[in-house]
Amino acid sequence: MKKILVLGVGAQGSAAAKRLDKEPNVGEIICADYDMKAVDNIVKSITKGRGVQVDAHDKASIVAAAQGVDLILNGLPLECTQNVLEAALEVKANYQDYAASTELYNVWYESEKAKTDKNPPAFEDKYTTEWYYSVKAQYEIYGPQFEAIDRLALVGTGSAPGLICAATRKTMQYLDSCDTIYNFVWEGAIAKRFLPFWWSPITALTDMSQMALAYEDGKMVNTPAFGRPIQRQYEYMDEPITFREHCHDEPLHYGFNADKYFKGCKNAYFKYAGAGMDFAGPLYQAGMLSHEEYDFNGTKIVPFDYALSFLPPAPKYKDEIKEIIDEGLVCDSGCMVIEAYGKKGGKDVLAETHVSAPGLVESFEKAGITAEMYLTGQGGYLFSKLFINDKLDQKGLISSDMLSYEQVDTYFDYAAELGITLETTVKEQK
Numbered sequence: 001m002k003k004i005l006v007l008g009v010g011a012q013g014s015a016a017a018k019r020l021d022k023e024p025n026v027g028e029i030i031c032a033d034y035d036m037k038a039v040d041n042i043v044k045s046i047t048k049g050r051g052v053q054v055d056a057h058d059k060a061s062i063v064a065a066a067q068g069v070d071l072i073l074n075g076l077p078l079e080c081t082q083n084v085l086e087a088a089l090e091v092k093a094n095y096q097d098y099a100a101s102t103e104l105y106n107v108w109y110e111s112e113k114a115k116t117d118k119n120p121p122a123f124e125d126k127y128t129t130e131w132y133y134s135v136k137a138q139y140e141i142y143g144p145q146f147e148a149i150d151r152l153a154l155v156g157t158g159s160a161p162g163l164i165c166a167a168t169r170k171t172m173q174y175l176d177s178c179d180t181i182y183n184f185v186w187e188g189a190i191a192k193r194f195l196p197f198w199w200s201p202i203t204a205l206t207d208m209s210q211m212a213l214a215y216e217d218g219k220m221v222n223t224p225a226f227g228r229p230i231q232r233q234y235e236y237m238d239e240p241i242t243f244r245e246h247c248h249d250e251p252l253h254y255g256f257n258a259d260k261y262f263k264g265c266k267n268a269y270f271k272y273a274g275a276g277m278d279f280a281g282p283l284y285q286a287g288m289l290s291h292e293e294y295d296f297n298g299t300k301i302v303p304f305d306y307a308l309s310f311l312p313p314a315p316k317y318k319d320e321i322k323e324i325i326d327e328g329l330v331c332d333s334g335c336m337v338i339e340a341y342g343k344k345g346g347k348d349v350l351a352e353t354h355v356s357a358p359g360l361v362e363s364f365e366k367a368g369i370t371a372e373m374y375l376t377g378q379g380g381y382l383f384s385k386l387f388i389n390d391k392l393d394q395k396g397l398i399s400s401d402m403l404s405y406e407q408v409d410t411y412f413d414y415a416a417e418l419g420i421t422l423e424t425t426v427k428e429q430k
Contacts, residue, residue, distance in 0.1 A: 001025060001026065001027030001028075002025055002026050002027060002070045002071065002387075002388045003026075003027055003028045003030070003068060003069045003070050003071075004020055004026060004028070004029050004030070004069060004070065004071050004072075004073060004384070004388070005030045005032060005065060005066050005069040005071070005072045005073065005093070006020070006029060006030065006031050006032065006073045006075065007032050007033075007054065007056065007062065007065075007066075007072055007073065007074050007075060007076055007084060008032070008033055008056070008074065008075035008076035008077075008080075009031050009032070009033045009035075009038050009039055009041075009042045009075070010033070010038065010075060010200070010314075010316055011198075011199060011200075011314050011315075011316040011369075011370070011372065011373045011376075011377065012075050012098060012158060012199070012373060012376050012377040012380060013031075013033075013042075013073065013075030013377070014038070014041075014042045014316060014373075014377070015367070015369050015373040015374065015376070015377025015378055015381070016073060016075070016377045016378065016380050016381040016384060017029055017031055017042050017046060017049065018042070018045065018046060018367070019377075019378055019381040019385075020048075020381060020384060020388075021046035021047055021048050021049065023385065023388055025388045025389060026048060026388055027048065028048055028049075028050065029046065029048050029049045029050075030049075030050060030051075030052060030065060030066075030069065031043050031046075031049050031050070031051045031052075032051070032052045032053070032054040032062075032065050033053070033054065034053060034054065034055055034056070036051070036053050038316075039051035039052070039053065041317065052065045056076050056080040056083055056084065057080065057083065058083075059083040059086055059087050059090075062083060062084060062087035063087045063090050063091055066087055066088070066091045066093055067091060068091075069091065069093050070093060070094060070387075070388075071093060071094045071095070071096060071384065071387050071388070072084060072087070072088045072093050072094070072095050072096070073096050073097075073380070073384060074095065074096065074097040074098070075097075075098060075377075075380075077200070077202070077203070078099065078100075078101040078102060078103060078203070079101070079103050081097065081101035081103055081104065082101070082103055082104055082107065084097070085138075085142055085153065088146075088151070088153065089142075089145055089146065089149065089151075092149050092151060093151065094151050094152050094153070094154075094387060095146070095151070095152075095153040095154070095155075096153070096154045096155075096157055096380070096383060096384060096387065097154075097155050097156070097157065098156070098157055098158035098161075098162065098376065098380055099155075099156055099158060099161060099203075099249055100131065100134060100135050100138065100155060100156055100161070100249045100252070100253075100399075101134055101138075102127060102130045102131040102134050103130075103134060104133075104134035104137040104138060104141075105129070105130040105131075105133040105134050105137065107134075107137040107141055107142075108133040108134070108136050108137040108140075108141065109133065111137070111140075111141055113136075113140055113141070114133075121219060121220045121221075123211075123220070123221075123222050124211060124222045125210055125211035125222050127210040127211075127247075128210065128211060128213055128222055128247070131213075131252070132220060132252065135249075135252055135253070135256065138153075138155055138397055138399075139256065139397060139399075142397050143396040143397035143398075144396065146395065146396050146397050147395045147396035147397075150395055151395065152387075152392055152394050152395055152396065152397070152398070153396070153397040153398075154383055154387070154392070154397075154398060154399075154400065155397065155398075155399050155400070156249055156253060156399045156400045156401075157379070157380045157383040157384075157400045158376040158377075158379055158380050159336070159372075159375040159376040159379040159380075160183070160185055160248065160249075160250065160270075160336065161248070161249040161250055161253065161399070161400055161401075162376070162379050162380060162383065162400045163336075163355065163375065163379035163382070163400075163415070163420070164183055164185070164250065164336055164338070164355070165250060165253065165254075165399065165400040165401035166400055166401070166403060166408050166411050166412070167336070167338055167353050167355055167412075167422055168181060168183065168250070168254070168262075168338045168340070168353075168401060169261060169262075169401050169402075169403060169405075169408050170353070170405070170408045170409070170412065170422065170424075171338050171340045171351050171353045171424060172261070172262060172263050172340070173405060174340075174344065174349075174351040174424055174426050175263055175340060175342040175343065175344055175349070175351055176263070176342070176343050176344050176345070177263045177264050177342050177343045178262055178263035178264060178265040178340055178341070178342035179264075179265065179266055179267065179341050179342050179343075180265070180266065180267040180268070180269075180339075180340070180341045180342075181254055181262065181265055181267070181268040181269070181338065181339070181340050181341075182230075182268075182269050182271060182337075182338070182339040182340075183248075183250050183268075183269070183270045183271065183336075183337075183338055184232060184243050184271050184273075184335060184336070184337040184338075184339070185270075185271070185272050185273070185274075185334075185335070185336050185337075186241050186243070186272075186273040186274050186333075186334050186335045186336075187272075187273070187274030187275060187276055187277075187334055187372075188274060188331050188332070188333035188334035188335070189329070189331065189332055189333070189334060189359065189360040189370070189371050189372070190274075190275045190329060190330040190331040190332075191324050191327065191329060191330065192327050192328045192329065192330060193324065193327060194312065195275075195312055195315070195324070196275055196276050196279040196280070196311065197276050197311065197314060198314055198315070198370050198371070198372035198373075199314050199372050199376065200314060201308060201311040201312075201313065201314065202308060204276055204280075205280060205289065205304070205307070205308055205311070206304075207246065207247045207248065208225070208226075208246070208247070208276070208277070208280040208281075208283075208284060208289060209280075209284065209289035209290070209291065209304055210225060210247040211223065211224065211225050211247065212224065212225050212226075212227070212245035212246050212247050212248075212270075213247050213248070213251055213252060213270075214245070214251050214267070214268065214269050214270075215251040215252070215254055215255030215258070215265070215266075215267060215268040215269075216266075216267050217266060217267065218258075218266050219255075220251075220252065220255050223245045223269075224245060225245060225246070225247065225284055226244045226245065226246075226277070226280075226281045226284060226285075227244060227245045228244065228245045229242050229243065229244050230242070230243050230244075230271055231243070232337070234335060234337065234354070236333070236335070237333075237335070241273050241335075242273060243271035243272060243273045244271060244272060244273065244277060244281075245269070245270075245271065245272075246270055246271065246272035246277070248270040248272070249270075250268065250270045250401075251268040251269060251270055253399045253400075253401050254268040254401060255268060256399075257399070257401055257402055261401060261402055262401075263342060265342075274334070283307055287303060288303045288304075288306075288307045289303065289304050289307065290302070290303045290304060291303075291304045314370075314372070315370060316369075316373070318368040318369075321364055321368070321369065321370055322364065325360065325361060325364060329360065329361070332359045332360045332361055332371075333359060334359070334371070335354070335355075336354070336355035336357070336375075337352065337353065337354050337355070338351075338352070338353040339351075339352050340352075340353075341429070344426065347428055347429075348428070348429040349426050349427060349428055349429060350426070350427045350429055351424060351425075351426050352424065352425050352426075352427065353422055353423070353424040354422070354423050354424075355420065355421075355422060356419075356420070356421045356422075356423065357371070357374065357375050357419065357420045357421075358371060358374055358419050358420075359371050362419075366418075366419070374418075375420070378418055378420075379415075379420070382411055382414045382415055382418075383400065383411070385414050386407060386410065386411060386414075391407060391410055392407065
């Protein structure tokens with residue numbers, strides 16, 4: 001029986017905890033957060049849970065809560081990642097998180113590996129530089145430490161990154177070689193009330209405040225935020241959707257792992273669309289997402305912080321989600337699509353994979369949560385299920401795109417039980 005620490009019980013952590021509660025191989029779920037209202041709310045809704053208050057900005061607080069656990073599931077803001085990783089190492093637990101932190105760059109810069117790093121990429125954007133080296137720190141600094149204690153750290157395991165990475169990895173089974181990968185995500189759930197983001201507004205707006213990132217011609221490069229528009233109209237769309245460049249984890253991981261896991265891929269892009277992009281694009285253009293301090297009529301403000309202060313939090317409680325649905329929805333749709341261009345049997349082909357999953361209304365009917373919580377929290381839970389069923393034999397640190405084909409197939413067998421399925425078609429390109 002496994003003992004799990006769910007650290008951070010917001011929208012995603014609480015969804016994962018509810019699913020883990022139903023797993024026969026889980027004996028106890030420690031639900032931890034600084035917000036005891038959130039802790040009490042989730043503990044009351046499950047049978048194997050107990051609650052503790054944790055200040056994740058204090059590593060000792062995490063260590064105290066994590067004694068004897070088999071897995072720490074990190075659902076906290078990204079600035080807490082270093083503390084959680086190091087707490088997991090201290091208590092000798094496996095580790096899992098939802099997305100790559102940008103806060104580990106000092107770990108890299110202070111390491112011996114940094115002194116021998118040859119031909120580092122030169123990004124236009126400081127944030128991208130810090131993010132790139134944070135990921136290198138995860139792979140190359142923390143990876144060996146987890147391997148030394150015979151444990152695994154699995155990073156980037158939400159919906160995107162996470163589920164979409166596993167789907168992209170599975171798509172490689174249909175190609176002999178790969179040239180270009182596109183990940184398309186459209187957030188099509190739109191409420192009548194003002195609600196631009198269904199997940200953490202600070203995480204969403206931080207991503208949207210930076211230059212985008214792509215893997216292009218075998219190199220990591222910055223691309224224009226909200227730039228390079230591409231239209232797609234799949235059969236379930238009423239009209240064409242315009243996808244744009246966005247700062248996201250996937251091209252970074254696919255680039256690092258191109259040769260071993262992605263059939264020699266040379267180009268990888270993340271393209272995004274939806275209400276959040278439509279809301280944030282004009283703010284970015286106006287300079288309202290700048291992180292630099294600005295003098296406004298004698299008052300010092302940071303535009304990003306000012307804009308963020310007006311945004312409503314993501315809904316996470318059942319009654320507030322029901323209220324939003326009862327008010328009516330403008331749209332309840334979306335897409336997650338992988339387009340992988342390459343060779344099969346000597347021919348140029350497109351392997352196109354569509355992820356099907358419950359929308360907002362269906363997610364609420366099934367689990368009392370939003371579609372974002374369903375796909376991210378439960379997409380993350382499916383990786384946890386691989387842990388608790390002993391399906392992961394790797395040690396060290398890997399990202400969600402580095403699963404074996406057998407592990408990916410098991411992941412999507414689990415996903416199908418939640419109504420999350422894949423459909424791949426291979427089309428010859430003229």
